[in-house]
Amino acid sequence: MTSNLFDLTGKVALITGSSKGIGRAIAEEMARHGAKVVISSRKGDVCEEVAAAINAELEGAAGGAVAIPANISSREAIEHLVAETRRQLGRVDIVVCNAAVNPAYGPMSKLPDSAFEKILGVNIMSNHWLIQAVLPEMIERRDGAVIVVSSVGGLRGSEVLGAYCISKAADLQLVRNLAVENGPHNIRVNAISPGLVRTDFARALWEDPEFLAKRTQFDPLRRIGEPRELAGIAVYLASAAGSFTTGQNFVIDGGSTIT
Numbered sequence: 001m002t003s004n005l006f007d008l009t010g011k012v013a014l015i016t017g018s019s020k021g022i023g024r025a026i027a028e029e030m031a032r033h034g035a036k037v038v039i040s041s042r043k044g045d046v047c048e049e050v051a052a053a054i055n056a057e058l059e060g061a062a063g064g065a066v067a068i069p070a071n072i073s074s075r076e077a078i079e080h081l082v083a084e085t086r087r088q089l090g091r092v093d094i095v096v097c098n099a100a101v102n103p104a105y106g107p108m109s110k111l112p113d114s115a116f117e118k119i120l121g122v123n124i125m126s127n128h129w130l131i132q133a134v135l136p137e138m139i140e141r142r143d144g145a146v147i148v149v150s151s152v153g154g155l156r157g158s159e160v161l162g163a164y165c166i167s168k169a170a171d172l173q174l175v176r177n178l179a180v181e182n183g184p185h186n187i188r189v190n191a192i193s194p195g196l197v198r199t200d201f202a203r204a205l206w207e208d209p210e211f212l213a214k215r216t217q218f219d220p221l222r223r224i225g226e227p228r229e230l231a232g233i234a235v236y237l238a239s240a241a242g243s244f245t246t247g248q249n250f251v252i253d254g255g256s257t258i259t
Contacts, residue, residue: 009034017099021199029231031063044069097127108162123167179247195253220255
């Protein structure tokens with residue numbers, strides 16, 4: 001007997017920031033589970049390379065990938081991304097808001113307004129714009145899954161990543177609000193909060209052996225995560241397996257927040 005709880009065949013998943021790191025891992029795993037995935041980030045050539053690699057791996061299986069680059073700091077670019085996804089693939093069943101920025105490192109007392117505005121704009125407003133753009137068709141079909149990639153930073157204070165942590169905490173409230181608003185339409189909205197993961201985004205943190213040893217010495221698993229270790233929870237939330245799950249934040253951090 002086989003189970004189709006995690007089957008995404010026939011679904012279309014739009015994933016921002018999916019040319020590398022956690023976003024790419026989520027896209028690859030959703031495609032392996034049958035979804036047509038949209039690879040999107042600012043650089044079109046990189047998006048094309050990732051989409052081609054996914055299609056080569058699947059070799060005509062149910063899933064697949066297309067590349068649609070977009071700069072999500074622009075509302076017009078987001079609207080074009082959604083329109084082009086519909087033109088090429090017909091619909092949007094799943095949206096994963098993964099792209100984020102953090103151009104500042106240091107105390108908030110020295111944070112320039114321009115950096116704060118950019119962090120809040122990309123990490124919060126862009127998610128709002130993208131979700132707002134896909135909700136009407138999900139409401140019409142009475143089915144949809146929205147996933148926002150937040151961070152354990154949204155659960156803690158920080159001496160050097162304050163603005164980023166504020167933006168990620170706001171994303172968690174965005175998820176709760178949207179879950180309440182759209183639950184009656186059978187739309188599920190959830191968050192994933194990674195801990196420290198081996199991505200380019202966090203390279204400055206894990207490339208320093210001394211910092212890495214100190215950072216993980218009290219974590220139950222005693223190590224940082226790999227991007228693919230975040231992909232399974234995304235497949236769960238997007239599939240029938242997660243059909244009774246909404247408004248939640250899934251902390252995937254090797255246990256760092258419990259110690």
